[in-house]
Amino acid sequence: MKLFAYISLILISQLDIYPKTEEKWFSKSDFKAGKILLQGMDEDFKKYFYEEEEIILAQTIVFGELMRYNRYQDFVETKSLEEFYVSYGSEIINFSIGKFQMKPSFFEFLEQKQKGLNLHYSFTIQYQSSDETSQRIQRLKRLKSEEWQIRYLKLFMDMMYSTHPSLKSLKIEEKITLLSTAYNLGPQHKLSTLKEYAEVRQFPYGKNFPAQLQTSYASIALEAYQYLKLENQ
Structure with a gap:
């Protein structure tokens, strides 16, 4: 079963949707599309x-994934992956879903x-059942919402600030670099690892x-920040 799930992911990753020559990945139209996707989420x-x-x-942290979602949403069908996840969990099958491309x-x-953190929220993350399968089904519904x-994005940022208090006092460009890299690479990593990976060109x-066909996720985030600041003036 592990092999079958792995093959499913490989087949999806091999879709012929990447360029064959070096080019600037995100154009002005991609940024506009990302902004349009955000407009319906203002109240949330x-x-x-x-x-x-x-x-x-x-x-800014999720903007690169928004633009990638806008390009790829018609190519990837996740229903079979969702079924595998409900049955076997994220250790066997893990995939990106939704506009922010979050994973289970x-x-x-x-x-x-x-x-393990003393965090306070205007919402709580609880499940209706202690059964793992039921929780996975509910978690998938959340991933699609x-x-x-946005709730989990808030939790992610608060967790990063709580785990790494020095983040709060950094200049905005440094904060964007580290938070966006943690979002892309994983929030479990040390700041030193995030600083090193911030320059790695593995997106999208x-x-x-x-690497010459790609950029770093942090670079996209920094560019998105300037774009959103101008758009919101």
Whole structure:
């Protein structure tokens, strides 16, 4: 079963949707598309992020994934992957879903990490059942919900600030670099690892594709921040 799930992921990753020559990955139209996707989420962002600067920062962190989602959404069907996840969990099958391209393992990590941190929220992350299969079904529903993805984005940022207090005092460019890299690479990593990875060109196709066809996720986030600041003036 592990082999079958692995093959499913490989087949999806081999879709012929990447360029064969070096080019600037994101164009002006991609940024506009990302902004349009965000417009329908304004009220949900305001529920969980209370200052305009924090809203822009949060949107900056996920903006690269928004643009990738806009390009890829018609190519990838996740139903079979969802069924495998419900049956076997994220250790066997893990995949990106929704506009922010979050993964079940990302939600699971934040849920577990929250228990050990003194964090306070205007929402709680609880499940109706202690049964793992039922929780996976409910977790998938959350992954498909824009508001729930924003809730987990808030949890991610608060967890990063709690785990790494020095983040709060950094200049905005440094904060964006580290938070966006943690979002892309994984929030479990040390700041030193995030600083090193911030320069690695593995977005949007991953480590198995040539670096010259890609950029770093942090670079996209920094560019998105400037774009959103101008758009919100």
